[in-house]
Amino acid sequence: MLKVSFTFLLLLLNGAAWAQQRCGTVEYMQWLQKEGKIKQTDAQFEQWLEHKKSLQFQQQQSARQQAGPYQIPVVVHVIHNGEPIGVGRNIPDAQILSQINVINKDFQRLNADAGNTPPLFSPVAGSMDIEFVLAQRDPNGLPTTGIVRVNGGQSAWSLSQETTFKALSYWPAEDYLNIWVLNFSGGFIGYAQFPVSTLPGLEEYLDGLAETDGVVVDYQAFGSIDDGSFDLDPNFNKGRTLTHELGHFFGLRHIWGDNLCGTDYIDDTPTQRNETTGCPVHPVSTVCGTPIITMFQNYMDYTDDACMNLYTQGQVTRMELILDDPSVPRRNSLLSSPGLLPPDCGVLDAAIIEKISPGPVTCGANTQLKLKIRNYSCDPITALKLNYSINGSAPLTTIFTGLNLIPNAVAELTLGTVVLTSGLNSLATTITEVNGIPDGRPDNSTLTTNVLVDNTHERIPLRETFDQLTWPVINPTEGTLWTLNPTNFEQSASFRAFDAPDGPNESWLTTPLLDFSTTTTASVFFDLSYAWNGSQNDRLRILVSEDCGNTYQNLSPTPFDKSGLQLANTISTEFWQPIVESDWQLRKFINLSNYAGQEAIRLAFVFTNKNGNNIFLDNIEFFVSEDPHPVDIGDDLYSVYWHSDFEASVTFNLPERNSVRIDVMDVMGRLYISTSAPDILNQTFPIDIGNVAAGIYILRVQIGSKFYATKFFMSR
Ligand SMILES: [Zn+2]
Structure with a gap:
């Protein structure tokens, strides 16, 4: 079983009761690690960076390299709730441009309030030769303003929904700095994803992170009142939230090191006892062993926007290290992004x-x-x-x-x-x-x-245990197929993503055409086993076709679409094969009553192979009921359950569909109740014994041509 910690979410709930926190990056990264999305610890990252710094120092000694100039292509995703452009969450272009202006000025130390840096710190103030530009062309090579507006259909978003809101609009993080601007209800106004290092042995954990890489900023902390009368939080109205978060994006830590007198791994920032809030008057001294004048003006503190005004040279060097290193994913690659080029309008192209x-x-x-x-x-x-x-x-x-x-x-x-x-x-x-x-x-x-033309028909109830693979399988692009592989359930249907030679692509396993016409309720149970390898997010969807396979849709009302950790019952980088029951997610349930009454329903198990690890399916069992907790009678063929002296029910669990007859007779052979039904597999029948007098009776069950009988005593 996976244990997912919700400590961070609880922390956020508590935090929401107080004033808005400036930044959630550190908590966010801890949360990602607990979720299994990052394997590397902060200490490992720092160790790697130290190593890199010493290497760079050696290089500088010989070559005197100059960092920059850097150009970073930016896409701003405005996630609104249907407001017209310029209203509420759907912030105006001018507000976005004012924000881009702020980060360019702040990083280049061209900020109008640079003069507010105290003389004590101005000698170490740093300037970075970097320019953030709204992308000129989109991932398809077409012209863009670098601003994407999406109606997210809800008024506010929390951290637990981040996969959803980031997926609403995302451009490849290798080529674009993704900035999502929305009404964030997480208790803080911004957070970023730290760069991921390429420490030996950790390279394999890099893949899962691209889709979330970038910066999130609350729409009321994005932009500057210096450039317009925008609706901004009075404490965070000069665009410094993004300046701060971009510091994290390029590898900077908070100036107090997120610890009492902790380190930010920068030599020219004073050790600081803890974060600063509000807008104090310089000099402010704290004690970390010795008294220290704090640099609360630093962008990596929590001070109000109006009172921040510098990065140090040490911080700039650290950010340049990250940007200059091609082995850090999605930072260095931004510098050569096609997003910086003019749009490619030379050809007529339809795809x-x-x-x-x-x-x-x-x-x-x-x-x-x-x-x-x-x-x-x-x-x-x-x-x-x-x-x-x-x-x-x-x-x-x-x-x-x-x-x-x-x-x-x-x-x-x-x-x-x-x-x-x-x-x-x-x-x-x-x-x-x-x-x-x-x-x-x-x-x-x-x-x-x-395209596979298949006309095999079946009806429910139905149980498929994959002793043989008779269900249709196909890979639309000629890649690897679902096959049978040994498990503790003898053979199971499986897709071996671990050693599939191809991918990514989709592989399909479908049911025959299933007749649901004799029932008004239906459901399916199945056993699933998948190990996530920590990086490659293989995906399983269950689709349904109501038009004989011409088109497939998500299941209604609840789609089944899981990938990576969501899909997994364990994490393993070894070849995965379930060998005991605890290696499975047993009896997963899907209500199919929406499809009851139809004659030709086809379900498809669609596996998207990302070359992660193996998936197994078994014991796919269709019921003509929608009870998520049907009576479990173990390995018995049938079982009688007495609800009262007058009412019993018989539950069947037959190896395959059969016709069944249930008789209640007295010892003289006189028949009191007789009922029969075809196509019995896993159904439960109520029996009303209310009319019989006290005495000894026989309950006789006929399954196919075999008879089974039990005696019971009816007291009145
Ligand atoms: Zn921060």
């Missing part, structure tokens, strides 16, 4: 994003071929010419005119009816022309996928 229909496993031999197309050009697309070919046959052409597909927009196009053969098919699609001329980037304009 095939995905095939919507038919799905990877379908029963349709005649089915609509439907694609999702995206415009990756700077100009609108009005006409497209596409080819498609089935199993290598001569290509058929479809021409679309009268389109109005603006840059970056997505369209769904139906190319025609495709005739597939039973079994495996290969479906090749190509965009050949855009606006009458050849597509400018052919590499994203073709898609070839496998």
Whole structure:
């Protein structure tokens, strides 16, 4: 079992009762480590940095390298709640520009209040040759303002929702500094992700972090009143929250070292007893062994915005070390980001994003071929010419005119009816022309996928124990398939991501077409085993098709979509194979009553292989009830449960579906109750014995052609 600590969240709840805290970076990083998202401790990072510093010192001795100039491409994701642009959480462009202005001035020590740095500290004040620029082109090469506005559909966000709000809008952190601006209810106004080191042996833990890398700032602490009358917190209204958080982003620690008289690993900042709040008057002295004048003006303290005004030279050197090192992920790579270049408008390019229909496993031999197309050009697309070919046959052409597909927009196009053969098919699609001329980037304009035509039928209740693999499996891109592998349940369906030679790609395991038409309630239980390797987030989704496999959707009302740690019952970097029951997540439950009454339901277990570790599925059992806690009778074929003197129920647990008859008779063989049903597997039947007189009776159960009997005494 995984134990996830919620200490940090509790801390946040407590914190929320007080005034807003300036920064949550240290707590955030501790939380990430407890969540298993980072393996490296702070001490290890510092040790690595010391090593690097000594190396750099040697280099400087010989080469006198000059750090910078640096250019950092920035994307600001404004997560609002449906307000018009410029209102409330949907802050105006001018507020964003004022914030970019602040960080450029602060880092370059061109801030208007630099003169407020006391003479005691001005000799160590540092200037960094760095420029933050809003990205000019987006990850697709198209023009952008570097500002993305997304309606997140809620008024405030907490830390536990960070995966959700960051996924609303994210650009690859290798190429962009992601800044999310939203109404943050976590008790503090900003936090950042520290850079990740490449200490030997820790490289494998780097992958999981890209999607959360960047800075989060509350919308009322983002921007400066020096450039406009924005709605900002009076204590944090000069844009220093982002200055501070970017310090963390480039590897700086708080000036008091997050400890009583702790170290920030910087030589030219005074040791400080603890954080400063508000806006004190210089000089302020504290005692750490000896009396010390605190540098509360430092951006890495907690002082109000108006009273901060410097980074030191030591801090600048440390940030430059991080930026200069190509082995630190997602810092050095920013300097050569295509996001810094002008948009790439030279070509007309449409791309095939995905095939919507038919799905990877379908029963349709005649089915609509439907694609999702995206415009990756700077100009609108009005006409497209596409080819498609089935199993290598001569290509058929479809021409679309009268389109109005603006840059970056997505369209769904139906190319025609495709005739597939039973079994495996290969479906090749190509965009050949855009606006009458050849597509400018052919590499994203073709898609070839496998489609399996399968018409096997089954009905529920149903139990699949994978003694043999009879369910359809397919990898739409010809990669590794689900197979059977040995476990403590003999054989289990599994995908071996640990040693799969390909990936990332999707591998599908689907049920036959399942008849749900004889029931008004339905559910499924299954056993799942997956080990997370600490970095590669393999993913399992369970999808459903109600149109014979032409299209697949998330389960309703509750989707099943888990990856990495969420999906796992353990963490292991070794080849994973469950060998005892405790290696499994047993009897996971999904209510399927939404699909009851339909004749052809197909479930798909879709594994996204990120080359992490192995996943196993077994004992997939469908019920015609929606009880999440059905009666468990162990290995018995059936079991009688007396609810009262008048009421009993019989629960079955048969190896396979069978017809069943239940008789209640007296010792003379006179029949009092007789009921029978086909297709019994795991159902429970109530028996009303209210009418019989006191005496001895026999409960006889017939399963298929076999009889079982028990005597019981009815007292009245
Ligand atoms: Zn901080």
